[in-house]
Amino acid sequence: MTIPEPPLSRQASAYALGSQYGRAYLETLSDRSVLAEKSDLDALNLALPDQGVSAETILELMNRVGSPGTMASAAGRYFGYVIGGSLPAASGARTLLSAWDQTANSDTGPSVIKLEEIAIRWAIDLLDLPTESTGAFTTGATMANMTLLMTARDRQLDRLGHPRGKGLIGAPALRVIASAEIHATVLKSLRMIGLGSDAIEFVPVDDQGRMRADQMPDLDPSCLVLAQAGNVCTGSFDPFDALADQCQAAGAWLHVDGAFGLWARASSQLAPALVGLQRADSWVVDAHKTLNAPYDSGLALCRHPDELRASMAIGAGYLPKTDPTPSDLAPEFSRAARGAETWAALLSLGRQGLDDMVTRFHHQAASIVPRLEALGFDVPHQVHFNQVFVTRPGEDALCAKVVKHVQQSGEAWFGAATWQGQNGFRISLSNWATQDQDLDRLIGALETALGDLA
């Protein structure tokens, strides 16, 4: 007679097998094509069997077909969007978290909410935001923007004599004032909180994509002003000081979407470009982009803890709560304890290490500009942070072909982009694992593309 294995030994074996495959994946990823191998993906599409399959069989299939079917965005030659990689400690923390399987609330995950609280305090400190601020982890900047814009909406309506318990029913009109180059997801965040995106008063931007403070409409207490730290094409930062002056004088709420760019504030070299940032009412920053924590992880930070809690608490949220728990500050009730990965990321870097990493993204971005220009490309903006928008004036069609050629080569990956009426592509330096030789291969792939297409 065989004695059945105890349930958790079986989980432990599957866990070890998963991390064994993960290890092999990471050890070969840097040499692999950046492109996903998609031809076998149908092999995942099994008819759901009547009787379940062993964990070993499942993980073998997932690794055999799923691993090659990934984009190699965790390695150093992926320059699309602002994806970032995963710092070793943060990636390791993710695996341990998966064994713990905690949900991040005070009764259900004591140690993980401690880690999250510490990570939030560290982030507020590193970003040099007001010490009275608080925050919450969300799945990303889209949800963090939603969380804070909802808080802003409720607070402004309350000030106009419409208590937050009433929601939007019978509410006075609010005005949304935003950068003409605000991120597309912010429009969705606005729609999710019932403000829509058709009536936004867009503020013109300058030739770097920065909001023009001298073109702001007159503000009043019905206004939500949406600025950004990190223009997704140029990396530029809005003029926070001038915007804060106007918002404070009028009683408007100033919100900053800094999904990838807010971390520039942790670079001693770049911080001066974000002067006045601390004067805003709320800030969004992702952990999964430039900080290089694993997906999915964003932070909603607010200088008015009571307002955030009043808008986000479970139940009659506008009633004060005595024992706040993360679900009273963020949209979800049950959720992954993702903040622990940010805790691990920040602890593994330390203050100086974070400064070095963020500053390195900037140096890498600046270093490729002369090399791109030597190939006949044009970068029509200053390098403010880690984003580089590239064009080839009068040669849009060639530019588009270059993008496809490089993508197909598997040597590097970046995406086509359009900015201020110019067509081209965008290169993001946001992965801790990107080294000089990766930049050499990026430039080499562009050179080869131009040669092949000539």
Ligand SMILES: *Cc1c(COP(=O)(O)O)cnc(C)c1O
């Ligand atoms: C990526 C990004 C977002 C959306 O963030 P998610 O984490 O993908 O939800 C919002 N704003 C800016 C500026 C971004 O770069």
